[in-house]
Amino acid sequence: MKILVPVKRVIDYNVKVRVRTDGSGVDLANVKMSMNPFDEIAVEEAVRLKEKGVASEIVVVSIGVQQAKDTLRSALAMGADRAILIDATSDVNQDIEPLAVARLLSRIVEAERPDLVIAGKQAIDNDMNATGQMLAGLLGWGQATFASKIEIADGRAVVTREVDGGLQTIGVRLPAVVTVDLRLNEPRYVSLPSIMKAKKKPLEERTAAALDVDVTPRLKIVRTVEPPQRVAGVRVASVDELIEKLKNQAGVL
Amino acid sequence: MxxxxxxxxxxxxxxxxxxxxxxxxxxxxxxxxxxxxxxxxxxxxxxxxxxxxxxxxxxxxxxxxxxxxxxxxxxxxxxxxxxxxxxxxxxxxxxxxxxxxxxxxxxxxxxxxxxxxxxxxxxxxxxxxxxxxxxxxxxxxxxxxxxxxxxxxxxxxxxxxxxxxVAAVADPGLSSWIEDMAVVSERPELASARVVVSGGRGVGSKESFDAIIQLADKMGAAVGASRAAVDLGYAPNDWQVGQTGKVVAPDLYVAVGISGAIQHLAGMKDSKVIVAINKDEDAPIFKVADYALVGDLFSIVPELTGKL
CATH class of the missing domain: 3.40.50.620 (HUPs)
Incomplete structure (x- = not known):
């Protein structure tokens, strides 16, 4: 079984985001960039399926700027076999929208014919939570989103999903798209030897233009601002004082 | 239109x-x-x-x-x-x-x-x-x-x-339902509750999370949790408040033993009044809290439950 995993280069999870004062966006200059944490979980799951003998090959794909090669090398170091970079922009500030990403991925899927696409449920920069569902829609494939458990058997994936009321388990016929949630697994730390080995793994480059996909944004970002900031309130010394304040000052009790 | x-x-x-x-x-x-x-x-x-x-x-x-x-x-x-x-x-x-x-x-x-x-x-x-x-x-x-x-x-x-x-369209038969493991609760729903009481890593165990639940029940509140508390198994996944969990904006949000990672703040910072109870006085949650109580949650929470 062949698995395809899309990975995105995003601002690191621990970095405090700074919004530019002129409203033009978020400051990405000299900021640490990493693989989207949900995509790391997706790569980890694919590698575990390979280690269990369920998967035979893992192809990782990233879409965006040349620097996304670093993200692909990280995925290769975790255990993916090959990587494809789709060069879609030279501007690090241009986010390629989920629809364009899904269209590009659908071209790669047509060429690579994977049995399963495992993707992160959302990217922590645009917080869209859309690409996996869109890809499944474009391909006419089944989808299982927000997975906290994946089992592959008899030509289908049995997926436990994190939903609003608790958990839901569904079966989805392969080929399919599965998007992963936080509690599916804990991604491994990569060792130095695997980082060295990853440098020798194949990394192929394509362009959005050659794949004949228009990546012009459908959403025009008019401005980006900081949300209203809360200010720290008061320290209370005791439970009694807290109750008194909540009753008489805040009026919420 | x-x-x-x-x-x-x-x-x-x-x-x-x-x-x-x-x-x-x-x-x-x-x-x-x-x-x-x-x-x-x-x-x-x-x-x-x-x-x-x-x-x-x-x-x-x-x-x-x-x-x-x-x-x-x-x-x-x-x-x-x-x-x-x-x-x-x-x-x-x-x-x-x-x-x-x-x-x-x-x-x-x-x-x-x-x-x-x-x-x-x-x-x-x-x-x-x-x-x-x-x-x-x-x-x-x-x-x-x-x-x-x-x-x-x-x-x-x-x-x-x-x-x-209107007529449903033909089922493409790509996926099939197996089971729902839904928790039926008499408590208000997290997304719409007027009061939410949430516990974090500081609560320490699934057993001690009961103190959070008792406080919530006393207040007629929904129960929430930080990602850490869910990952550690103290609380079920659908209680998670944050960037990738639920986003809530109740009249009163009580954060107990929650340090206040930006991903958690993303899910609750629009609450009208925020109370934080934490033993670490430098916890980032205090930067957004209207009322901060520094101390041991294991004595504060039962006392609060008793006095309300």
């Missing part, structure tokens, strides 16, 4: 609060038709018809729509899409699963978690875990979006609007 609003149902009952809040977001956009897609949805359709701003309810009943599977629901919505300028839904797990697929079928983008509607094409939505807010203008012929319900008040009631049956 007419809006198609996908309603959420659970076992034939309407998720009224989520739909009513979404309706107030949609008010500037024109007439609203609500789509109830369910196994049996007549009761939910009647309920939806009685919400202010609804001019018609479309009811599609089919076995394939019973469990909220994305493929038959998205195919149905795409088949109804012509004639609508907007297709919207509350930003719940149910709709987040379906609407991006609908958008792809219509070859348009989706906007997730809209927090303000400025006009037919202009919307605000949070990005970077709520650390920035973008105003975006859609250039698509149909605007597909989900609404962050905590940003809007619920609409009131009206005389029932007409309910019209």
């Amino acid at each position: 007419t809006v198609l609003l996908l309603a959420e149902t659970h076992q034939g009952r309407l998720a009224t609060d989520a739909v009513a809040r979404t309706l107030s977001a949609l008010a500037p956009l024109g007439d609203v038709h609500v789509l109830v897609a369910a196994g049996e949805g007549a009761e939910a359709a009647r309920e939806a018809a009685s919400l202010k701003g609804v001019s018609k309810v479309l009811l599609a009943e089919s076995e394939s729509l019973r469990h909220g599977l994305a493929e038959p629901a998205a195919a149905l919505i795409a088949s109804l899409a012509s004639g609508y300028r907007h297709i919207a839904a509350p930003a719940t797990a149910f709709a987040r699963n379906i609407l991006p697929r609908v958008a792809a079928l219509l070859n348009v983008m989706v906007l997730s978690d809209v927090i303000a509607v400025h006009g037919a094409e202009s919307f605000d939505r949070p990005v970077y875990a709520g650390n920035a807010v973008q105003t975006v203008q859609s250039t698509d012929p149909v605007v597909v979006f989900t609404v962050r319900t905590s940003a809007f008040a619920a609409v009131g009631r009206q005389e029932g609007a007409p309910v019209e049956r």
Whole structure:
């Protein structure tokens, strides 16, 4: 079984985001960039399926700027076999929208014919939570989103999903798209030897233009601002004082 | 201009609060038709018809729509899409699963978690875990979006609007439901509760999380949790508040043993009043709290429960 995993280069999870004062966006200059944490979980799951003998090959794909090669090398170091970079922009500030990403991925899927696409449920920069569902829609494939458990058997994936009321388990016929949630697994730390080995793994480059996909944004970002900031309130010394304040000052009790 | 609003149902009952809040977001956009897609949805359709701003309810009943599977629901919505300028839904797990697929079928983008509607094409939505807010203008012929319900008040009631049956589309049979492991609770729903009491890593164990639950029950509150508390197994996944969990904005949010990672703050910083109880006086949660109580939660929480 062949698995395809899309990975995105995003601002690191621990970095405090700074919004530019002129409203033009978020400051990405000299900021640490990493693989989207949900995509790391997706790569980890694919590698575990390979280690269990369920998967035979893992192809990782990233879409965006040349620097996304670093993200692909990280995925290769975790255990993916090959990587494809789709060069879609030279501007690090241009986010390629989920629809364009899904269209590009659908071209790669047509060429690579994977049995399963495992993707992160959302990217922590645009917080869209859309690409996996869109890809499944474009391909006419089944989808299982927000997975906290994946089992592959008899030509289908049995997926436990994190939903609003608790958990839901569904079966989805392969080929399919599965998007992963936080509690599916804990991604491994990569060792130095695997980082060295990853440098020798194949990394192929394509362009959005050659794949004949228009990546012009459908959403025009008019401005980006900081949300209203809360200010720290008061320290209370005791439970009694807290109750008194909540009753008489805040009026919420 | 007419809006198609996908309603959420659970076992034939309407998720009224989520739909009513979404309706107030949609008010500037024109007439609203609500789509109830369910196994049996007549009761939910009647309920939806009685919400202010609804001019018609479309009811599609089919076995394939019973469990909220994305493929038959998205195919149905795409088949109804012509004639609508907007297709919207509350930003719940149910709709987040379906609407991006609908958008792809219509070859348009989706906007997730809209927090303000400025006009037919202009919307605000949070990005970077709520650390920035973008105003975006859609250039698509149909605007597909989900609404962050905590940003809007619920609409009131009206005389029932007409309910019209529509045919479900053939089930593509790509996926099948196996089971729901839903927790039935008498407590208020996290997304709409007036008071939320949340516990974090500092609570220490699943057993000691009971103190959080007792406080919540005493206050008539919903129970929430930080990601750390869920990852450590202290609380179930659907209690998670934050960037990737639920976003809440209650009148009162009580954070107990929660340090306040930006991902957690993303889910609760729009609460009206925030109380933080933590033994670490440098915890980031205190930067957003209106009332800070530094101390041992294991003595403070039972004392608070007892004195309320």
